[in-house]
Amino acid sequence: MTQRERRTIHISEDEDFSDSHSYGQRVVTPVRYSTDPRDIGWVKENIPCQVACPALTNIPAYIRMITEQRFGRSYELNRMANVLPGTLGRICSRPCESKCRHGWPGNGEPVAICHLKRLAADYKSSGHRINESLFAPTGKRIAVIGAGPAGVAAAHDLSTLGHSVTLYEREERPGGMLGYGIPEFRLPRDVLDVELQNAMRLGVQLKTGVEVGVGKGKLRLSELRRQYDAVLLATGSMEATPLPLRGLKNDAPDPARKLGDVEYGLDFLVDLHRGVPKKVGKRVFVVGAGFTALDCARVARRLGAEQVTIHLRTTEEYIPVEKDEIFEAKREGIVIRGLRTPVALLTDAKGKIRGVQFAQNRLGGWRENGRRAAIPIDGSEFEEECDTLLVAIGQRTVNDYLDVKLELDRWGSVAIGEGGMTSRDGIFAAGDYVHGPTTVIEAIGHGRRIAIGMDTWLMGRERRKLVVKIEPVEKPLRERSFDFIPRQHMPTEETASRFGNLTSEVEKGFALDGAYEEAKRCYLCYHKYTIDVDNCIFCRACIEVAPRDCIKLVDGVEIKDDGSYGELHQVMRWDQVGAIWIDNNQCIRCGACYMVCPTKCISITRNEMFYQDV
Amino acid sequence: MAKPEHYVIIGNGVAGGEAAYHLRQRDQASRITMVTVGRLLSINRYELPKLFTEPNLDWRDFLLNPPEYYADQEISVRRNTWVTNVEPTKRQLVLRHRETLSYDKLLIASGGGRHIPEILTQYRDLMMKFGTYEEARSVCNALPKGGHMVMLGGDMIGLDLARALVKGGFRVTVIGKDFLFWPHQLDPDEKESFAQVLRDMGVGVITDYGAASIAADDRGPAVRRIVLASGETLDADVLLSFCGLMPSLAFLAGAGVDLERGVLVDPHLQSTDKNIWAAGDVCQIWSPEEKQYRFYYGWGNVKRMGQIAAFNMTGGDESISTFQDERLVVTGSGEIDSPYWHYGGDSGG
Numbered sequence: 001m002t003q004r005e006r007r008t009i010h011i012s013e014d015e016d017f018s019d020s021h022s023y024g025q026r027v028v029t030p031v032r033y034s035t036d037p038r039d040i041g042w043v044k045e046n047i048p049c050q051v052a053c054p055a056l057t058n059i060p061a062y063i064r065m066i067t068e069q070r071f072g073r074s075y076e077l078n079r080m081a082n083v084l085p086g087t088l089g090r091i092c093s094r095p096c097e098s099k100c101r102h103g104w105p106g107n108g109e110p111v112a113i114c115h116l117k118r119l120a121a122d123y124k125s126s127g128h129r130i131n132e133s134l135f136a137p138t139g140k141r142i143a144v145i146g147a148g149p150a151g152v153a154a155a156h157d158l159s160t161l162g163h164s165v166t167l168y169e170r171e172e173r174p175g176g177m178l179g180y181g182i183p184e185f186r187l188p189r190d191v192l193d194v195e196l197q198n199a200m201r202l203g204v205q206l207k208t209g210v211e212v213g214v215g216k217g218k219l220r221l222s223e224l225r226r227q228y229d230a231v232l233l234a235t236g237s238m239e240a241t242p243l244p245l246r247g248l249k250n251d252a253p254d255p256a257r258k259l260g261d262v263e264y265g266l267d268f269l270v271d272l273h274r275g276v277p278k279k280v281g282k283r284v285f286v287v288g289a290g291f292t293a294l295d296c297a298r299v300a301r302r303l304g305a306e307q308v309t310i311h312l313r314t315t316e317e318y319i320p321v322e323k324d325e326i327f328e329a330k331r332e333g334i335v336i337r338g339l340r341t342p343v344a345l346l347t348d349a350k351g352k353i354r355g356v357q358f359a360q361n362r363l364g365g366w367r368e369n370g371r372r373a374a375i376p377i378d379g380s381e382f383e384e385e386c387d388t389l390l391v392a393i394g395q396r397t398v399n400d401y402l403d404v405k406l407e408l409d410r411w412g413s414v415a416i417g418e419g420g421m422t423s424r425d426g427i428f429a430a431g432d433y434v435h436g437p438t439t440v441i442e443a444i445g446h447g448r449r450i451a452i453g454m455d456t457w458l459m460g461r462e463r464r465k466l467v468v469k470i471e472p473v474e475k476p477l478r479e480r481s482f483d484f485i486p487r488q489h490m491p492t493e494e495t496a497s498r499f500g501n502l503t504s505e506v507e508k509g510f511a512l513d514g515a516y517e518e519a520k521r522c523y524l525c526y527h528k529y530t531i532d533v534d535n536c537i538f539c540r541a542c543i544e545v546a547p548r549d550c551i552k553l554v555d556g557v558e559i560k561d562d563g564s565y566g567e568l569h570q571v572m573r574w575d576q577v578g579a580i581w582i583d584n585n586q587c588i589r590c591g592a593c594y595m596v597c598p599t600k601c602i603s604i605t606r607n608e609m610f611y612q613d614v
Numbered sequence: 615m616a617k618p619e620h621y622v623i624i625g626n627g628v629a630g631g632e633a634a635y636h637l638r639q640r641d642q643a644s645r646i647t648m649v650t651v652g653r654l655l656s657i658n659r660y661e662l663p664k665l666f667t668e669p670n671l672d673w674r675d676f677l678l679n680p681p682e683y684y685a686d687q688e689i690s691v692r693r694n695t696w697v698t699n700v701e702p703t704k705r706q707l708v709l710r711h712r713e714t715l716s717y718d719k720l721l722i723a724s725g726g727g728r729h730i731p732e733i734l735t736q737y738r739d740l741m742m743k744f745g746t747y748e749e750a751r752s753v754c755n756a757l758p759k760g761g762h763m764v765m766l767g768g769d770m771i772g773l774d775l776a777r778a779l780v781k782g783g784f785r786v787t788v789i790g791k792d793f794l795f796w797p798h799q800l801d802p803d804e805k806e807s808f809a810q811v812l813r814d815m816g817v818g819v820i821t822d823y824g825a826a827s828i829a830a831d832d833r834g835p836a837v838r839r840i841v842l843a844s845g846e847t848l849d850a851d852v853l854l855s856f857c858g859l860m861p862s863l864a865f866l867a868g869a870g871v872d873l874e875r876g877v878l879v880d881p882h883l884q885s886t887d888k889n890i891w892a893a894g895d896v897c898q899i900w901s902p903e904e905k906q907y908r909f910y911y912g913w914g915n916v917k918r919m920g921q922i923a924a925f926n927m928t929g930g931d932e933s934i935s936t937f938q939d940e941r942l943v944v945t946g947s948g949e950i951d952s953p954y955w956h957y958g959g960d961s962g963g
Contacts, residue, residue: 105699106712315874317867330732338874339907360906363872363886380905495733496826 031471033612039468041564043609046584047525049096049113050609054445056466057081058608059096060526063116064477066519072128074120079130080610082444083156084149084195087178089118090507091187093291093439094322101523102483106548107588109487111522112510119515121191130198133613135162140458143168143228145212145221147196148176149440150431150447151234156199157451158232161463165204166228168219170211171274174200176236178440180273181266183295184503185302213401220403221427230426230454233414234447235401237432240264241394243287246343255345256391260352262345265296265392272299272502281387282306285356287342288392289319290437294326296390297334302502305388312338313361313374320371324490328506331495339363341376346383355385395437411436419453428454452611467612473604476591477524480547483588485521488514523589528605533579535601542580542593542602550586551593553577619644621927622707622717624697624865626650628658628913629894630723631678632920633927638687640928647690647715649707654747655681655691660913660957662750663778669754673747700869702887719889719927722866722877723920726859726895731792734766734855737828740838741766741855744775756836756852760784764840764850766825767793770911770954772856773812777949780816787818787848789825789840793857797911798942798952808942811950828853859911861896874898878907881933883923891927893919899934910938912954 034040044051049059058077065074078085094114097103103110140163144155147169155167173179174196178187200206211218212235224231243256256262261281265288272278284305286297289312297308310329312319315338319326330336340358348354360380364373397413399406407423409415413434420428430450431443452464491508498504510518531542543551555578558566571577582593582602594602621637623630626648637646648656657676665671684691696710700720707715727745730738742756743749757763760783765772768790776786788794794805809819823843831837831849838853861876871885872878877892879885880900885892894916898907910919918934925932938953945951 105708315872317873327732331735333733363878377905382906 031469033467033469035465035467037562038564039470039607040466040609041560041562042528042584043468043526043607045564046528047607047609048099048101049111049525052095052099053081054095054439054442055081055448056445056609056611057096058526058610059113060522060524061608062120063111063113063519063522064524066116066120066515071120071123072125075124075128076131078117078120081448082441083153083199083448084178084192084440084444085117086121086191087187087195088441088444089114089116089121090191091178091182092117092441093320095439095441101525101588102521108483112487112490112518113522115488115490115507115510116515116519119510122509123512123515130201132160132202134160134202135463135613137164138162138459140164140229141227142166142230142232142454142458143224144232144234145224146176146234146236146431146433147171147174147206147208148234148236148431148443149178150236150433150443150450151176151232152196152199153444153447154232154234154430154451154454155204156202157448158454159200159202159204161451161455163455163458167200167204167206168210168212168224169206169208172208174206174208176238180270181292181295183269183272183299185298185498185506186295188503188505211401214403218401221401222404225404225424225426230428230458232420232450232454233422233427233429233433234431235397235433236443237395237397237437238266238270239396239398240266240391241396243342243391243393245345256389259345259347259389260350261387262353262389262391265292265390266395268296268390269299278303280305280390283386284308284388284390285384285386286310286390286392287356288312288390288394289314289321290392290394291321291325292395293390293392294321294329296392298329298332299502300388300390301332301334302499307335308333309335309337309384309386311340311342311356311358312336313341314363314372315339318372328492331492332498333495339374341374343376343381345389353386353389355383356389357381357383395432397433397436416450419457420450421453421457448611463614464611465614466609469608469610470605473527473606476589476594476604477527478520478589478591480590480592482520483523483547483590485517487521488518525589526607527589528584528607529582529587529589529593530603530605531580531582532601532603535599536580537599537601538577538580539598540580541596541598542582545592545596547590547592548586548588550583550588552581552583554579554581557581619718620716621646621719621721622715623648623721623723624650624707625723625725625862625894625896626652626656626691627723627725627894627916628656628660628678629725629916629920629923630721631656632917633721633723633893633924634689635687636921636924637928638689640924640930645690646688647692647717649692649695649697649709649715651694651696652746653694655679655684655693657747658957659745659747659750660774662744662747663775665750665754666757666775666778666782666784676747697865700866700871700890702869702871702890705889717889719891721923721927722863722885722890722892722896723894723923724862724865724896726861728855729858729860730855731857734825734828738855740828740830741853742836744771744854744856753852753854756834757784758851761851762787762849764789764838764848764853766853766855767796767857768819769793769796769856769858770798770952771859772854773817773950774955775856776812776817777815785818786816787820787850788812789820789823789842789848791821791824794819794821795942796858797909797954798940800942804942808944808950811944811948815949859895863896874907876909882926882931883919883934884926891923893923910934912952913957914953 062074062077092114096113097110100110142163142165144151144167155165159165280300280303284300300308339361342356343359344357346355359376361374364375407415414429430447456462493506554568555571556569560566656678697707699708762785765788768788779786812819826843827841829839836852838850840848876898879892879897883891
């Protein structure tokens with residue numbers, strides 16, 4: 001357990017202040033770095049956006065830098081956790097925003113965290129220099145297979161840890177789903193390419209056009225394991241899930257691959273980005289509910305389709321796609337129809353698709369992944385006509401390229417231990433290859449965690465740890481009026497200008513004025529407000545000015561097993577009060593209590609959690 | 615003595631008003647609370663076009679029931695009250711000012727607001743609204759004598775207004791490339807044939823092009839210039855959107871009640887929560903004949919739904935008839951008629 005140093009300011013050096021009797025003076029603690037589980041526990045409980053981010057991005061910190069017009073610093077703070085900030089600032093699935101305290105009931109809308117991330121990347125100075133902190137070379141050689149988000153993130157981290165990294169990629173360019181699965185009108189390639197290059201500049205040797213597998217001309221995994229001290233498998237989930245039509249036996253040829261003008265959405269997008277010219281008809285159906293389905297639909301519109309319909313098994317409420325993106329798809333004329341399952345493909349005399357037979361669904365129970373089951377209703381079949389069908393109902397991992405037997409879990413994915421090692425010594429796995437198709441930020445976060453696990457295994461000790469930096473804050477950095485600023489909306493390209501090309505970016509980015517306003521909305525939840533109970537005179541002035549029920553009268557606080565504070569035992573009777581306590585979970589960091597306290601017994605600390613080299 | 619049931623109705627339109635009446639008839643001892651964002655008691659919005667032909671009418675003339683009715687029936691009406699969440703496990707509503715309101719049985723009759731196609735949402739602030747008495751009165755005040763109203767879409771609510779305006783000596787143009795005659799579903803030939811009937815009735819109808827952009831104009835606060843996709847321009851004294859209805863159910867997001875575009879209910883109008891029913895424009899009803907969920911619009915349907923919901927909330931077992939005649943027809947006098955325009959009889963018995 002770390003010892004807290006307590007000392008006051010404005011008191012002469014030879015005064016004994018060990019029992020902190022400093023009425024009317026702020027009690028200030030110096031900056032310290034803590035690995036105490038109570039401090040880490042406080043962050044996990046009180047900074048919901050950071051905890052929701054799979055990469056543990058220090059969100060309040062980078063947003064604060066925007067209000068200070070320090071875009072480069074904001075970019076670097078992002079990059080400490082997520083090595084592709086400008087990229088994710090455009091296409092991230094934003095799990096942080098659904099947890100943002102500003103979006104809690106009664107508080108309004110969440111902060112536009114992702115758009116602000118993009119802003120920092122776009123507005124950093126052209127002379128901005130990337131900061132990296134490097135360990136000395138270790139002499140260890142690592143092969144990373146797959147240059148998607150997980151592979152690139154892991155390769156970057158392993159190279160900063162001093163290892164010699166070779167990154168193998170079967171496509172001609174790195175990026176994985178970023179480069180081959182996401183259209184340019186959502187993610188411009190110049191943005192992606194610069195950030196990928198920066199991630200690999202520290203000596204990662206990239207070898208593209210090289211496939212790992214068991215056939216002729218392919219590199220074998222067993223051979224790589226012999227050549228390298230460790231191997232990381234980060235090959236993603238790049239096979240499309242087959243369409244389960246009614247009556248189809250397991251070994252029957254997939255009609256979705258046989259018919260003309262029917263294609264799996266993933267293959268459609270990958271081919272498109274490989275430079276293969278793609279065509280669609282006038283009436284396009286897309287079956288599926290994820291990002292790939294939306295992307296296919298929007299690409300189809302740009303390739304000349306006049307009517308594009310997305311067919312869902314459940315309803316729009318359960319689509320795991322940003323509402324903004326659904327809105328933009330609708331603005332582009334795409335129609336979404338729910339509660340239907342495709343059961344058969346209808347063909348014309350030439351064997352080309354002419355329509356789809358659907359069954360009407362009803363909504364079933366909740367599935368493990370938080371989505372709803374869809375149950376086809378007997379006898380409810382109906383037909384609709386189309387001339388092109390794109391199927392994007394999911395992706396899966398494949399293991400047929402391995403010539404080394406690895407233990408699989410019950411879902412058929414490779415099983416890994418806590419540090420990311422598979423059942424074979426020195427072979428690790430990360431990203432979608434382990435978890436199945438997730439999101440880019442989850443892949444990046446996992447790739448970085450596994451890189452730490454690999455390094456620990458190679459070096460025999462932990463060299464990068466999660467710490468909380470705690471430093472005093474002189475005064476509140478926000479005003480109450482900031483809480484009433486409405487959420488700024490992302491300006492977008494006029495719909496008429498979007499079609500006819502695939503590269504014109506739809507989201508234009510915040511203008512600076514709007515961005516500053518949006519950044520002010522962040523509550524800066526990393527600020528911890530604490531009442532020094534020894535100096536509190538129970539005047540209740542803080543409670544009187546609190547805009548919410550965030551300052552409470554308590555007679556005790558639960559202490560959890562790890563020593564952190566738990567539930568507050570609130571009381572209503574004045575004669576039972578043991579302390580006045582700020583509930584940081586309800587606190588919106590307006591600073592009103594701090595300003596009004598007559599004894600200055602409220603202190604503020606900034607608590608930033610990140611991985612630090614040790 | 616058993617605690618009286620508390621029925622809460624979200625929305626005070628025709629469906630909600632009808633439900634409140636029948637709930638009181640069937641359960642004299644109960645508490646009934648209607649919650650509405652509106653500032654007025656229940657009005658018959660289907661009659662609002664009369665403002666253009668009888669300008670001396672005021673809000674009292676549109677009330678479905680006089681104020682004394684609510685006192686007599688012991689129905690509490692919470693006006694200007696917004697529901698932000700429904701918590702079915704606790705059987706309570708959360709209101710915008712953070713009050714919670716408990717219920718035993720809940721009826722969602724929040725109706726629908728105007729739907730603006732996503733491609734035109736950037737112009738929403740340039741379009742006037744017509745859903746409430748206050749909005750209708752604003753449109754009436756903004757439209758000069760003999761003035762020109764342009765409507766985007768041309769759904770049956772808009773066309774009802776259009777026929778009243780034409781009779782009142784106003785000019786109406788409908789830009790009806792999409793949503794013309796909504797919710798009727800017509801094939802292109804039928805649509806053009808009925809569009810011609812509208813033109814013969816005196817309504818200007820454009821079916822070839824949609825609106826590409828809309829701009830304000832210096833000549834007046836409500837005046838608008840619409841540019842069509844063909845490049846042609848139209849000047850309007852007032853501009854409204856009648857592109858169908860969008861169910862008002864943002865407050866139900868995350869409540870666990872099944873939704874698609876509306877609240878999914880069975881033919882008894884019960885949702886997937888056993889204490890929540892829905893009636894009116896907000897619900898998608900399972901049709902065993904068609905084996906799909908669908909909406910049913912129009913004054914008659916909506917009133918009937920309010921009645922059935924109330925019946926079933928008080929222990930009844932009645933289903934809505936889901937076979938509806940929804941044909942658009944041309945009358946003997948050469949005008950269009952639709953079952954969605956059949957209003958009549960008082961609400962609430």
